[in-house]
Amino acid sequence: MNVAFRALALFPIVLPMLAEAQTDPPRQPDDGLEEVVVTASLRAQPAAIAPVSVSVLARRELEGAGVQHFQDVLGLVPNLNWASGTSRPRYFQLRGIGETDQWQGAPNPSVGFLIDGIDFSGVGMPATLFDVEQIEVLRGPQGVIHGANALAGLINVQTRAPQAVAERRLEGTFGGFGTASLGVVAGGTLGAPPADVSDLAYRFVLQRYRSDGFRRNVFLQRDDTNGFDETTLRARLGGSTGAWRVDLAALAVDLDNGYDAFALDNSRVTWSDKPGVDRQRSAGLSLRAAHAGTGGQRFVSTTGLSRSSIDYGFDGDWSFDPDYDFTSRFDRRHDTLSQDLRWLSGADVRNGADWSWLVGAYALRVSETNAQLDLYNGAVFRELDSDYEAVNLALYGQLERRLASGWILSAALRLERRSADYVDSDGVVASPTDRMWGGQLTLERSLGSGVGYLSVGRGFKAGGFNIGAAVPADRLEFRPETLRSVELGWKGTTGDGRLSWQAAVFQMRRADQQVSTSVQIDPGDPLSFIYLTDNAARGANDGAEFALQWRPDARWSIDASVGLLRARFLEYRRDVTDLAGREQAHAPSWQYALSFERRFRAGWFLRADLHGMDGFYFSESHEQRSTPYALVHLRAGLERGPWRASLWVRNLFDADYTQRGFYFGNEPPDFPDRLYVQPGDPRHWGLTVTREWR
Numbered sequence: 001m002n003v004a005f006r007a008l009a010l011f012p013i014v015l016p017m018l019a020e021a022q023t024d025p026p027r028q029p030d031d032g033l034e035e036v037v038v039t040a041s042l043r044a045q046p047a048a049i050a051p052v053s054v055s056v057l058a059r060r061e062l063e064g065a066g067v068q069h070f071q072d073v074l075g076l077v078p079n080l081n082w083a084s085g086t087s088r089p090r091y092f093q094l095r096g097i098g099e100t101d102q103w104q105g106a107p108n109p110s111v112g113f114l115i116d117g118i119d120f121s122g123v124g125m126p127a128t129l130f131d132v133e134q135i136e137v138l139r140g141p142q143g144v145i146h147g148a149n150a151l152a153g154l155i156n157v158q159t160r161a162p163q164a165v166a167e168r169r170l171e172g173t174f175g176g177f178g179t180a181s182l183g184v185v186a187g188g189t190l191g192a193p194p195a196d197v198s199d200l201a202y203r204f205v206l207q208r209y210r211s212d213g214f215r216r217n218v219f220l221q222r223d224d225t226n227g228f229d230e231t232t233l234r235a236r237l238g239g240s241t242g243a244w245r246v247d248l249a250a251l252a253v254d255l256d257n258g259y260d261a262f263a264l265d266n267s268r269v270t271w272s273d274k275p276g277v278d279r280q281r282s283a284g285l286s287l288r289a290a291h292a293g294t295g296g297q298r299f300v301s302t303t304g305l306s307r308s309s310i311d312y313g314f315d316g317d318w319s320f321d322p323d324y325d326f327t328s329r330f331d332r333r334h335d336t337l338s339q340d341l342r343w344l345s346g347a348d349v350r351n352g353a354d355w356s357w358l359v360g361a362y363a364l365r366v367s368e369t370n371a372q373l374d375l376y377n378g379a380v381f382r383e384l385d386s387d388y389e390a391v392n393l394a395l396y397g398q399l400e401r402r403l404a405s406g407w408i409l410s411a412a413l414r415l416e417r418r419s420a421d422y423v424d425s426d427g428v429v430a431s432p433t434d435r436m437w438g439g440q441l442t443l444e445r446s447l448g449s450g451v452g453y454l455s456v457g458r459g460f461k462a463g464g465f466n467i468g469a470a471v472p473a474d475r476l477e478f479r480p481e482t483l484r485s486v487e488l489g490w491k492g493t494t495g496d497g498r499l500s501w502q503a504a505v506f507q508m509r510r511a512d513q514q515v516s517t518s519v520q521i522d523p524g525d526p527l528s529f530i531y532l533t534d535n536a537a538r539g540a541n542d543g544a545e546f547a548l549q550w551r552p553d554a555r556w557s558i559d560a561s562v563g564l565l566r567a568r569f570l571e572y573r574r575d576v577t578d579l580a581g582r583e584q585a586h587a588p589s590w591q592y593a594l595s596f597e598r599r600f601r602a603g604w605f606l607r608a609d610l611h612g613m614d615g616f617y618f619s620e621s622h623e624q625r626s627t628p629y630a631l632v633h634l635r636a637g638l639e640r641g642p643w644r645a646s647l648w649v650r651n652l653f654d655a656d657y658t659q660r661g662f663y664f665g666n667e668p669p670d671f672p673d674r675l676y677v678q679p680g681d682p683r684h685w686g687l688t689v690t691r692e693w694r
Contacts, residue, residue: 033497033551034058040114040136040156042145042358042398042412043344047136048493051410051444051453053504053545055080055561057135059160064597064607064635067173067648067686068181068209068230070127070135070157075611075631076593077137078545078563081586084659084678086312087213087228087257087278088125094139095508096541096567096587097152097483100516100619100660101531107334107368107388108464108514108533112142112150115157116236116249118284118304119336119364121149126253126282126308128232130171130183130207133160139545140506141459141485143438144412147362147394151461151483159249162201162238164189168693171207175648175686177214178223183207183232193239200239207232214681215260217270219320225260225275247288255280261678262318264667268679274327276314283307296346304338316374317666318676324668325378331371338364349402350446356400362416364392386424388465393417406446413439418462434480436460450492459483461514466532479535484509498551503544509570510539516585517574517621537572539584541565557597564590574620588614603639605646608632618661624675629657637688644690654683 036047036056047056055077057065066072071089074080082089083100091099092111099109099122109122120126127135135157142150166188173181187203213226231254238247260275284306291299310333316326342360347353367389374382396414403409419433438460444453461481491502512535543565550558567587572579583589593611600606612630617623632653637646658677665671 033493033500033549036134038136038138039158040138040142040145040154042342042360043348043356045350048449048491048500049350049446049451051442051451051455051489053139053487053489053502053506055137055139055547057137059133061559061595062129062132062135065595065609065633066129067650067688068228069129070124072129072650073135075591075613076559076561076595076609078547078561078591078593079139079543079565080137080563081588081591081613081616082659083586084261086125087226087259087261088255088280089127090122090124092124092152092155093586094137094153095506095543096565096584097508097510098586100586107366108462109149110151110461112146112154113157114146114155114304115251115284116159117286117288117302118249118251118306119149119338120282120284120306120308123280123282123308123310123334124155125255125280126232126251126284127157128207128209128230128253130232131160131169131185131203131205131234133158139504140455140487140508141438141440141457141483143416143457143459144396144398144414144440147364147392147414147416147438148418148434148436148460148462148480151459151481159205159234159236159251160203161247162187162203162236164199164201166694169690171688171690173209173686173688176684178210178212178227179684179686180211181207181209190237190239197239197241201237203234203236205232205234213258213260214684215268215270217260217272217275219271219273220275225258225270225272227258229256230254231256243292245290245292249286249288250284252283253281255282259312259314262314262676264318264676266675266677266679268682271319272315273320273325274315276327277311279309279311281309293346298344298346300340300342300344302338302340302342304336306334306336308332308334310334321668323377325376327375329373329375331373333369335367336364338362349400349408352402354402357398359397360395362392362394362396366390366392384425386422388420388422390418390420390462392462408444408446410442410444411439412441413437416460420462420464422465428476430465430477432463432477434462436462436480436482447490447492449495450490452490453488455485455487455489457485457487459485464514464533472532475532475534478514478533479512481514481535482511484511500549501547503546505544506542508541510537510541513537513539513569513572515572515620517619536574537579538570539568539572540570541567541584541587543567555599557595557599559593559595561593562590563592572620579620583617585617585619588616590614605637605639607635609634618675619663622663622673624661624663626658626661626677629655629680631655631657642692642694644692646688647685648688649683649685651681651683656680 081093083091107122113121113124138154142154169185171183193200209230211228212223215226217225233252236249257278259278263270287303289301313329344358349356370386372384394416398412400410422430440457442455463480485508487506489504493500515536547561567584595609597607615626635648657680660678
């Protein structure tokens with residue numbers, strides 16, 4: 001917390017000094033809060049009145065608080081955490097619920113992850129920030145919207161849509177630790193469209209980013225063994241013909257990253273002789289077709305297709321001992337094909353209608369192959385190949401009724417069936433089928449320019465597999481999990497539009513809770529340290545979330561949020577240890593974020609972000625915890641005409657913090673159990689320059 005107090009003390013000193021530099025009238029003043037629409041809900045609606053706890057990170061916030069990846073802005077979202085063990089976040093936790101790894105096991109995420117309607121749940125590394133319009137984080141079970149993959153919530157990334165205005169943008173960055181990037185955007189109308197097509201426009205995005213990765217490998221005398229090499233290519237095309245509106249989005253993201261994050265002394269100086277890799281090459285395509293029918297009724301079809309090739313490996317001993325040399329490699333291919341069909345009434349109870357409704361059908365096919373190869377002193381001693389395919393089919397609907405005195409009652413239901421097939425080279429064959437249901441009952445009332453709501457929901461998550469050559473036969477499969485949730489919320493905006501707020505308190509109860517625990521089968525083999533999932537507990541996840549946005553005048557922007565959480569086991573016995581009453585892993589009891597942005601005359605601007613997090617248990621398998629921390633990020637720059645230049649510093653006070661921790665034996669000859677952690681990124685800086693042509 002000392003860092004937080006130092007940061008707060010910095011603002012009243014720096015800001016008045018910069019204010020003295022004002023000379024010219026402000027450029028493009030912001031007189032209030034812009035309306036933000038939540039697109040990931042069943043029916044798109046303004047965030048200020050959506051009866052759900054949601055954070056929307058808009059483009060201005062992403063450009064001011066971020067640098068390259070969704071990872072940079074995670075701290076701005078209350079009750080959102082992530083487990084590293086990877087070069088970029090793949091595994092998220094919302095309100096304390098979510099996975100921490102998938103070294104073994106069928107894909108079974110608790111947090112849904114979409115990019116332009118393409119399903120990347122469980123493989124969310126392609127979430128680079130360049131030219132992203134907004135990121136929506138819906139907290140709490142979103143099973144009616146996204147089914148079994150959204151037990152804890154949903155993250156929805158929306159890139160910038162094509163506009164019928166010619167635009168060109170060039171952006172470059174360079175900084176410490178070998179940071180360098182170059183990006184280009186081109187968009188506008190696509191020539192003369194056919195006679196029956198209107199507003200046809202395109203948008204093309206290309207960016208390359210590189211960084212050393214904040215580690216020094218002294219054995220190999222290299223600074224790039226944990227580095228980033230990320231290429232983003234996106235294209236969007238949209239237009240209308242008659243009553244139809246069609247939007248096409250495509251992406252190809254190549255993250256050719258290293259992975260050399262752990263050291264025996266828990267420092268950023270590594271000794272690995274065979275550093276790992278964390279490569280993910282993802283391609284995706286989505287097609288959204290919307291038809292406006294009679295009476296305002298709409299039919300919407302969304303098709304998504306993705307393919308991800310993931311090459312993940314690491315030096316199992318984190319050293320260069322020739323007599324104790326372990327390496328592990330996972331080659332994984334993850335493909336998805338999804339189809340959502342939705343029919344919505346033209347009437348909307350929030351616009352005065354007595355009734356509104358929607359019905360939909362959803363299908364998702366996920367296929368994945370895994371090839372695991374473990375080596376000891378260069379020889380193969382463990383190998384496993386597996387094939388997995390699952391098909392989800394669902395029907396869902398929502399009915400809304402306007403009641404007396406401005407009340408609105410909404411009821412939604414989803415029925416889902418998942419059938420899966422699994423086979424591996426060890427001769428394991430399984431074909432389970434899960435039938436699940438979830439729903440939501442919401443009572444809301446308009447309160448001026450805001451809304452108060454009470455929501456009762458039931459979420460669900462499918463069962464799955466523990467896949468791996470070392471998995472005991474009696475722990476290969478686990479059952480579905482269900483979650484009951486009650487949430488009371490209030491959100492609103494003042495009449496002048498300068499202040500908005502939202503608050504929510506929630507209580508969630510988990511049945512047949514899926515719990516991931518670690519096991520080291522052979523104390524002398526670090527690669528026999530594996531994670532297994534069981535239905536071992538009942539859990540309670542209770543808490544509150546608060547957020548505030550204030551625009552006191554055209555130059556000031558202040559945002560604050562707080563997440564409070566008490567995530568604990570109500571019943572859980574692991575071996576001879578009773579963990580009832582203990583906190584769940586990766587569920588910090590508090591998080592906060594505070595952001596200031598000040599725009600001065602002549603185009604100068606300054607932004608400061610402070611966010612902090614309580615300590616949390618790394619795993620259910622041991623008692624090791626992280627320590628609380630606070631991080632401060634600064635950005636200052638100048639906007640003048642088509643130019644924008646900003647100097648940014650991440651982790652200004654060079655705080656030490658950890659992102660992931662493991663507790664096991666990895667040091668011969670006695671192999672004592674020790675805590676090994678992945679340190680967070682140190683202080684680093686960069687300069688970003690942007691030039692636009694319109």
